[in-house]
Amino acid sequence: MIKRKIEEYFFKSLMILATIVVTGSFFLIVGTIFTKGVPFMTLDMITKSPGGGFYIGKEGGVLNAIIGSLYIAGGATILGLIISVPVAIFINMYMDGRYFLSNAIRVVFDVLFGIPSIVYGAFGFLIMVYFGVRASLLGGIIAVTLLVIPVLVRTLDEVIRTVPNELRDAALSLGATRWEMAKVVLRQIKPGILTAILLSFGRGIGDVASVLFTAGFSDNIPNSLHQPAATLPVAIFFQLGSPVEEVQGRAYASALILTVIVLIITVLSQLLIKKFSKYKI
Amino acid sequence: MNIRLLKDKILSKLMLVFTLASVSLIVVIGGGLYYRSVPVLQKSSWYNLLTSSIWKPMKGLFGFYPFIMGTLWVTAIAIIIALPLCLLTAFYLVDYAHHNIKKFIFPFVNLLSGIPPVIFGVWGVLFIVPFIQDHLAPHFVEFSTGYSVLAGGIVLAIMIFPLIVSIISEVLNTIPQELKDASLALGATKWETIKKVEIRKALPGIIAATVLAISRAFGETIAVLMVCGNNAVVPHSVFDPGYPLPALIANNYGEMMSIPLYDSALMFAALLLFIIILLFNLISRLILVRLERKMAA
């Protein structure tokens, strides 16, 4: 009996320890970034683009990268929505009864979700070469769009599925067409759509591998789709590689900026999800 | 009346097109990558490419073995670290933790999944690499820069924590309390119930989570690239540097167009990744789907 109690106590302690490690790693990482990044954080960082020689220690900030990232994440999300919303609606409302087929499609999107961003980047690069597009804002947007479509479809699909069938049936029994019923459902799940947008934006803004080949890099804020665009993650990556300590420090500050942006997005989406599930029946 | 129906019909056709296009993306990506890999495949066989260790792009020699090994080492280390920790955590949260503790912890685990990989990389460079170099390695080997497969594995492990914890918790939550009660009513302790009843019931889900985590770890590029040393040799210990496949692709895209066959080789690397991850994903999703169906029955 005592042996059993000891065994229980031992494993319970092990479990608590594991939980502390897993949860604590979040605080460890964010904490490290904050403590290392804050000393190098200046207003210049977020308001200026790099001056000449930024990467060897001269003046400037990462505004170009911030704007570039925002453009790419934003553009990709918008394009992605245009494609994903119809797809999500189609699987759920137009494929009545063909459960096997619609589930097979869901599996396909789950698999697409699991494909690493480097593959999307490589593929995006292929497309660019094929169409003669240079490394630019457009290229980055294309690659990231491919990346976020599965995210959007998956989230939208989950959200649409929470709408009870009775609501759909009610609309249909009033003589609505499927499209009109879809509009009703979409209105119902607005917070869910917002969550999907946030998730996709968060994914698009933090990813490196997909934009590495496709967006190029530049010290300037891009003015057109055909200009190369800097992105925050890539900027961090380059700055970190510099031999100058000052610049490495700026990498930490840039990392801080990115972390803050992403944390805000994630927290917002978590809150939305919670608020949204309160309306679930 | 007619216009509404017409609109509905047109829209439904449009949606069908979009859906088909998206679904065919898998085929298009795979096909495109394969197409671009053909040049290098014409030069050496699949077998040669996969088992040779000679990597001399200038001479047109592409042996992917060190990179495959690098990927395997990093992934294996990550799973060995993450799986036990996450299993223990999931069991704690579902079976022992007070409701309020659960509410407090889950959000943070989820926040972890939102952190971009490059941040993990920066943290790895700041924290893990020096730690290995100064505190860990000296006990075991003569010298290590800290940039190693171990560093890559640790960073990767933390990146997949949220994935494993959330899937296993979900699976555990489907086990009916009455089943656990049946075991407890016989006089078993909570831990014995976990050991003998819950793990058995959750096994397919645990396997699915592991397979999914492996496929995620395989493809992670930037975080690992920043801390694993990028040395094209086969690692022999955890403190050796490594060069996983994704890192190879990311690091060399610049030169890829200037050396003949280099771009094809890198596309081949991407194709390899694509195939492996595709398979793993499919397997784990199928397990999860079957599990879901059994639960609903």
Place this chain on the structure above:
Amino acid sequence: MTTAPHISVQHLNVHIGQQHILNDITINIPNKKVTSIIGPSGCGKTTLLKSFNRLLDNTKDVKIDGKVLVDGEDIYDPKAEVTHIRKKMGLLSQRPYPLPMSIYDNIAYGPRIHGTRKKAELDEIVETQLKATGLWNEVKDRLNSSASRLSIGQQQRLCLARGLAVEPEIILGDESTSALDPTSTHKIEEMFIELKEKYTIVLVTHILRQARRVSDYIIFVYMGKIIEFGPTEELLLNPKQDLTKEYVKGFIS
């Protein structure tokens, strides 16, 4: 009652969240008899039953005050060993929950946990309990097959055999025949009547006919309070309390 009560509940109060589920319950469960707990849905019958083997402990937001004495010892004493208490009680729930293992392992589960390792001993226990619950002939050739392949009636008897294998003193049944067909129900009821020679049995049921067929005593619970307690025939045919009269009215012998 001439012998000391097996279970003695004293001023038991159970709160779940804000709700006061059991209100100052004081009752003695007679030794080696079948006692049925009856009452309308939601009145607290199952809660009362679960308080006997402390499975109630795992309910979210539960608060338990009072004493439950088994063989004279308070099971809610902080020093009490929960697994020991639970071993004394066998639980049969509403739907059978066979453990995810073979028929043999299901029955051997309890004894193994409590220290019995030798195969010969376990073999004997498995055979004895399967015979006691009338399953032996039906399953003796497939002891190693999965328990989930049995029919529901067989599964419930398996769960009973599993519970008996740890040599309890008390058997608790929570509407244990409600998922079964009439034949299986009959078998289980017969078993309860047989088993009361050796065990004290407490059953929660909402079928008055079943209570009459099987039990020696009946407790009537309403809104968390014990309204009446007495020998079966007396309570059912000649209830003293108005609420009891209301509940059993229409029950013709």
